[in-house]
Structure formats: C-alpha cells, structure tokens
Amino acid sequence: xxxxxxxxxxxxxxxxxxxxxxxxxxxxxxxxxxxxxxxxxxxxxxxxxxxxxxxxxxxxxxxxxxxxxxxxxxxxxxxxxxxxxxxxxxxxxxxxxxxxxxxxxxxxxxxxxxxxxxxxxxxxxxxxxxxxxxxxxxxxxxxxxxxxxxxxxxxxxxxxxxxxxxxxxxxxxxxxxxxxxxxxxxxxxxxxxxxxxxxxxxxxxxxxxxxxxxxxxxxxxxxxxxxxxxxxxxxxxxxxxxxxxxxxxxxxxxxxxxxxxxxxxxxxxxxxxxxxxxxxxxxxxxxxxxxxxxxxxxxxxxxxxxxxxxxxxxxxxxxxxxxxxxxxxxxxxxxxxxxxxxxxxxxxxxxxxxxxxxxxxxxxxxxxxxxxxxxxxxxxxxxxxxxxxxxxxxxxxxxxxxxxxxxxxxxxxxxxxxxxxxxxxxxxxxxxxxxxxxxxxxxxxxxxxxxxxxxxxxxxxxxxxxxxxxxxxxxxxxxx
Numbered sequence: 001x002x003x004x005x006x007x008x009x010x011x012x013x014x015x016x017x018x019x020x021x022x023x024x025x026x027x028x029x030x031x032x033x034x035x036x037x038x039x040x041x042x043x044x045x046x047x048x049x050x051x052x053x054x055x056x057x058x059x060x061x062x063x064x065x066x067x068x069x070x071x072x073x074x075x076x077x078x079x080x081x082x083x084x085x086x087x088x089x090x091x092x093x094x095x096x097x098x099x100x101x102x103x104x105x106x107x108x109x110x111x112x113x114x115x116x117x118x119x120x121x122x123x124x125x126x127x128x129x130x131x132x133x134x135x136x137x138x139x140x141x142x143x144x145x146x147x148x149x150x151x152x153x154x155x156x157x158x159x160x161x162x163x164x165x166x167x168x169x170x171x172x173x174x175x176x177x178x179x180x181x182x183x184x185x186x187x188x189x190x191x192x193x194x195x196x197x198x199x200x201x202x203x204x205x206x207x208x209x210x211x212x213x214x215x216x217x218x219x220x221x222x223x224x225x226x227x228x229x230x231x232x233x234x235x236x237x238x239x240x241x242x243x244x245x246x247x248x249x250x251x252x253x254x255x256x257x258x259x260x261x262x263x264x265x266x267x268x269x270x271x272x273x274x275x276x277x278x279x280x281x282x283x284x285x286x287x288x289x290x291x292x293x294x295x296x297x298x299x300x301x302x303x304x305x306x307x308x309x310x311x312x313x314x315x316x317x318x319x320x321x322x323x324x325x326x327x328x329x330x331x332x333x334x335x336x337x338x339x340x341x342x343x344x345x346x347x348x349x350x351x352x353x354x355x356x357x358x359x360x361x362x363x364x365x366x367x368x369x370x371x372x373x374x375x376x377x378x379x380x381x382x383x384x385x386x387x388x389x390x391x392x393x394x395x396x397x398x399x400x401x402x403x404x405x406x407x408x409x410x411x412x413x414x415x416x417x418x419x420x421x422x423x424x425x426x427x428x429x430x431x432x433x434x435x436x437x438x439x440x441x442x443x444x445x446x447x448x449x450x451x452x453x454x455x456x457x458x459x460x461x462x463x464x465x466x467x468x469x470x471x472x473x474x475x476x477x478x479x480x
Contacts, residue, residue, distance in 0.1 A: 023135045023139075023142075024131060025135050027057060027063065028063070028067050028070050028071045028074070029071075029074065029110065029128055029131075030132065031053050031054070031057055031063075032074040032078070033103075033107065033132060033136055034053060035050050035071075036079070037102075037103060039378050040102055043382065045379075046079060046378060047375060047376060050071075053071075054072070073118065074113060076211065076377060077113045078106075078109050078110050078113045079377040079378050079381075080208075080209045081109075081113060081117060081209070082109060082377075082381060083178060084157075084161065084164075084178055084181040085108075085109045085112040086105075086109070087164040088112060088164055089105070089109070089112065089148060090164075091160075091163065092148045092151040092152055093148060101141075103136065103137060104133075104137060104141055104145065107129060107133045107136065107137060107145055108129075108148055110129060111125060111126065111128075111129030111145065112149070112152050114128070114129065115152055115153050116157040116160065122153050125149070126146065126149045129145060129149055130142050130145055130146045133146075161178065161179055164178060165178035165179050166178075172198070173187050173188055173191070176205060179205075180205035180208070180209065181209060182205055182373075183383075185385050186383070187201070187205065189421075189422075190204060190419060190420075193420060193421050193424070193460065203464040204463065207374070207464035208373040208374055209377075210374060210463075211374070212270075212469075213248045213249065213467070214248070214255055215246055215249070215269060215271050216228055216246065216255060216266050216267065216269070217243070217245050217247075217266060217267050217268075217269040217274055217301070217304075217305055218265075219245075219264070219265055219266060219337075220245065220308030220309050220311070221337070221339070222264075222336065222338065223265040223266055224245075225239060225244060225245055225246065225247050231258065231260060232249065232258065235250070236249065237249050238250070240274070241271060241466070241467060242271055242275055242447065242450050242466070242468075243274040243275055243278060246269075246271045246274055255268050264332070264335055264336050270372075270375075270469045271466075272461045272468030272469045272471035273301055273302055273417075273469070275461065276302065276415045276473045277306050277309070277362065278305075278309075278446070279413065279446040279447055279473055279475065280362050280473075280475065281309045281310075283411045283413075283441060283443075283446060283475055285360070285409070285411060287409050288359055289313060289315055289359050290316065290359060291357060291359050291360075292306060292315055292317045292318070292360045292361070293318050293319075293358040293362070293402075293406075294320065294362045295320050295361060295362065295363045295402055295405070296320075296321065296322075296362075296363055296366065296398065297327070297330045298323060299326055299330065299333070300330035300334060301333065302362060302364060303319040303330050303333060303334060303343075304337070306362065307319070307337040307339065307341045308338070310339060310341075311337060311338050311339020311341075312339075315359070316339065316341060316342070317334075317340075317341045317342075318341070318344065318353070318358075319343045320346040321344075321345060321346070322346065322347045324345045348363065348402070349394070349397040349398060351401055351405060355404045356404075357405060357407070358405055358407065359406070359407060359411075360406070360410060361406045361412045361413070362412075362413045362415065363398050363399060363402040363414055363415065364413075364416070364417075365391075365394070365398050365399070365414070365415070365423075365427075366391060366395070367391055367395070367416040367423045368383050368391065368423065370383065370418045370420055370470070371417040371419050371469045371471060371472070372417050372469045372470070374469070375469070388420065388423065392422065392427070395416075395423060396427055399428070399431045400435060403431070403437075403476065407478065408478050408479065408480060409478065409479075410477070411475055411476070411477055412477075412478070413473060413475055413476075414428055414474045415474075416471070416472045417469055417470070417471055418470070418472065419460055419462070423472075424458070424472040425458065425474075428458065428474045428476070437478060437479055437480035438476050438478050438479055439479055440457045440474060440475065440477075441457060441475040443456065443458060443459045443474070443475045444457070444459060446475070450466060451466075452465045452466070457475070458472065458473060458474040459473045459474075460472050
C-alpha cells in the first residue's frame, strides 16, 4: 500500500533513469545572456543595455557589487573576444558556425569566456553554462552546449589560438584578426592608419580589448578638476594625463554616485574628446572671438566643455544637432552653463545660420566609431567596409559647410572618433583640394605634453599610446 498517495512519481530523465531536476536560473549569467541577446537582436549597445539591467537586478535584491562586476565582465569580455571564441567553437563542432542558432552561440561564447578568459574553475564554468542553456534553450540543446564546452576545456586560450589562427608569416592580417578578435578588414584599416610594423598594431589591438578607465570632465565655470579629485578622494581617482579638466576614476568607480555628475557640473568624457575641444578653443585667432559653433553636438559632451570655455571669454556657443532627441541630450548637458548658449535641432549640411557667422567651429562628424572599440566592442562586429561609402558624402558635406560657416580668419576643427584614413585625412584632403580658401593649422602645439603626435599638422590619438579613444583632429583656418 502506498503511504503517500498524493506524491507524484519522479520523472526519469532519459536513459540514465535519474530523477528530473528543474533547471536553476543563475541571475548573473541569465542577465549576461539577456544583454548579449539585446546586442544581437536589437543592434543595441552594451553600455546602454547593461546599466538598466543591473539596476533592476539590484532593486530586486538579486545582485550585490560582486555579482554586478561578474555580469559586466561576462558581457564585455564575451563581446571583445567574440571573434576568437567563434573560431574556437567552430573547431569544436561538426557544422558551419553560421548554422548554429545565435542564442546557442551566445551561451557557448559566455561559457568559453568563463573557461578561457576568467579564473572561474573549469567544472564551475561548464556546469553553470549548461544550466543556463537548460533555462534559456532547453535540455536538448543544453547537451550540445555541454559537449562543446568539454572539448574547449581540454586546452587553454594560448593553446587554442595556436590551433585556430594561421601563422603570422603565412597570413599576418588573419592571424592578428583571430588572436586579437577584430574583423580582418578592421585590422587592415587600423594598420594602414597606424603604419609601422607588427609591434605597433599588436599593441593597438590589445589596447582595444582592455577595459577603459572611466574619465570625468570638470566643466569650466562650474567645478574644477581639483574639486572633483577632492570630492572623489585620492584613493579613488587620479588627475588626467593630458587635460587639465580630466579626472580618472579607479576601477569600479561609479560616476553616477558623484554629486557633481548628478548636478551636471561634471560629466563622463574620454580625455581624447577633451583634448579635441581644448585644441579648437585654444587655436590662435586674429580678430573677434565671440561666436562659437558645435555643428554635430549630440550627445553634448564636447558642447558642454566648449560652452564653459566660451563663457570664460565672453563668447557664446551655438550647439546644433540634427536629431531632436539628441538635441535634447545636448540641452541637458549644457543646462546650468554660466555663459550664453543656445541649443537647436538643425542639419549641419543645410544650416539655418548665415555663412561666415562664427569665429570657431567644431564639426565632430558621424563615423564608423572604430576609435572607440574599447567602449563599444560590439561595434567591430556590427560595422562593414561598405559603411564607409555611406559616411563619406556626409562627412565631406559637413566639413564644407563648416568652412562656409566660419568667418575668414576663423578656425574649423574637423574631428572623428575613427582613425580610418577614409574618414580622416582623405576627407580633409579632398575638401581642401576642391574647395580652396583654407589651410591646415598645426594642431600638435595645442596638445602640450602629449607625446607621439606624428608628423602633423593633423593629430591622431591612440589607445595604446595615449590611453584615449582614437580621436582624430584637423584644424583648418579659412583664408578667403
């Protein structure tokens, strides 16, 4: 007789006869998977997707600081090393990688990163990944994940790279692409722009895969770098390397927790972007210096710095941004600026202002963003060579209109967050060749103390040389 008639019999699992166990959801790995799916399905950026997911998890009580740090590492580490991990997974399966469903590949790459890119023990990395697969994919595909990760666990990262990457002497670009997890065409483009031999390009690609520092900017007239350092504390921050307005937070620093950032007196801004704005502001100028323009102002970081600098000289800034919602972000960044400014939604290729209106113009043009791969690692997989063809006419049109917008004797700063020659020197050379009435100004003396600025007169910053995004700047004076 059954003494417990209401208890359901345990469900056997497959041939083993073991009792069925419901998969257990690990909040950290599940969140990391959610973020990766958003990046893939919606073309979202991890730096925009991850913060609200982490906040939601903290608010629910699912996460502590260590959990948030692990989730962040899993997401960014997987995205940075995606190319390398794809090659390793491809070597462990009996079908083309393109035939693996994207959610399965995300779970696999999360697992490979735990095995090869972290100190998580092998058994824990495999079991946690298989459990995640059971939750989000089902038991059947979890077995596939288990089989692949057990193959991956048989060697370390160096061993796998030696197996899947061609020798450097046989195909240098493909070797670097797999070893350093960049698309081949990006490796080629960066190498062309950087010049030099193997050591320099390897240093650059390695720098692209490092976690960037969080850098703050003290907005002039509202706070100073010294005040920021004092509020953060010497143990948690350092002065900027090059910009007198920069403060570098130590690892794990939360800029949103600082009162100066919440109040808009300071903001998060890479030091390279600060240097570009400062160089334009400090370029020598004959005649009046009263009207400044930021012609592609969104989301507002450079505009806020320029507005503060302009106010100190009694000048006014007009910040123009084509997209209305981004113009709103610019307005938020400039709110509270001590001097006169105006924010408008306007297309820099069809400007509403009269020609020759401004003394200084910054045109930080839309680009591929290949200079910010440390911060947006997914961009390297999202961009295609043909994207350059789409940006080229816009970049030239914006620069031509910037030169028309500045008065004779005034200065234009053409800037991009891409070192690709097709977006930098090619644009400047083409516009100057066909436009006339303008000349390049040496930008290097305006970045005092910054080493390795090349032959000039334009400037290309680099992550591995300067610790900044790969910002480009050409300063151009209108002569007629």
